[in-house]
Amino acid sequence: MSIIQLDHVSVTFKRKKAADVQAVQDVTLHIEKGDIYGIVGFSGAGKSTLVRTINLLQKPTAGDVVVGGVDFVKDGKQVISGKDLQARRRKIGMIFQQFNLLNETTVIENIAFALKHSDLSDDELEEKCHKLLKLVDLEDKANSYPAQLSGGQQQRVAIARALANDPEILLSDEATSALDPQTTIQILDLLKKLNRELGLTIVLITHEMDAVKKIANKVAVMENGRVVENGNLRDVFLAPKAELTQKFVGGSLAVVDTLKSLNISLAENEALYQLVYSLNNVAKSIIIELYREVGVEASMLYGNVEVLADEPVGTLLVTVKGDADKQKATLKFLNDEGVTVTELDERGNRL
């Protein structure tokens, strides 16, 4: 069972003097334990509203929400409340663009605040807070006030506070959007570390595809309240289907652009393939091996390397001459080598 299951979730905001806003429309999303699930889309797409249905800060108007195997919403009806909901919510941390720290209290008090319901002794509480500060690499700032910290440090405090109750899930709503690029990278690295070391499941909402590319393993693209495309980062990134996704991923769009500018025409016994492969797995030259093993000549039209979730991924665009048997052997060889092959037409459309 997925740790977060949203099934046919919709959120409609009723307005008195204007048309209703359908902020989220029929979204089905299953997030597995240990995922860093990126949700990307432009402002107003419904990302925040959707993610708030996971901890019921936003009640859906339709659909089912199941978190950690516990029913939250069934058929648009909330089926958890009071102490049960409070307890479950503590297992879902959340961080925001604006940090939302208490400015009149110190860093350590900000963190302790999230534990005020617990029955820890004062000593245990202090120890827990210091452990959390260490986790986010801010041990020396325990007695500082938020205003004395940089944006990145403030977000670290917010992360420590979000982790105070040992959550299984962290919801991150544009957590790096107010930070400069260098600080953004540091915060993303920290989230990745927490994911790896604590097994934390992270839902990463952002309008920046680069953030998703850096740490997510899955991604959903939202537009007008709907998920228009979702799946493994690699698949979505390297072979985007929806027009909006193509806009977001940019990188592999270059393949289509290249083809348009090359204006090629394929001969009858010629096929055009996009090869995508992990550089870690394929050290040798695919094209040379292809010639040696299968006896077909591939001409390279385009080559590119992207870094996805810390892993370099290569893309090649090649044409291969040969009859149907040779093409079949080519596909088999490439598949066996762990290369993802997509046959394209002359304009770059998938066949």
Ligand SMILES: Nc1ncnc2c1ncn2[C@@H]1O[C@H](COP(=O)(O)OP(=O)(O)O)[C@@H](O)[C@H]1O
């Ligand atoms: N409380 C609300 N009342 C009315 N409309 C809202 C409310 N919250 C969000 N919306 C509308 O819902 C849509 C989605 O908003 P939001 O979820 O914040 O998108 P995103 O996070 O992708 O920018 C927008 O059109 C927004 O104006």
Ligand SMILES: [Mg+2]
């Ligand atoms: Mg938002």
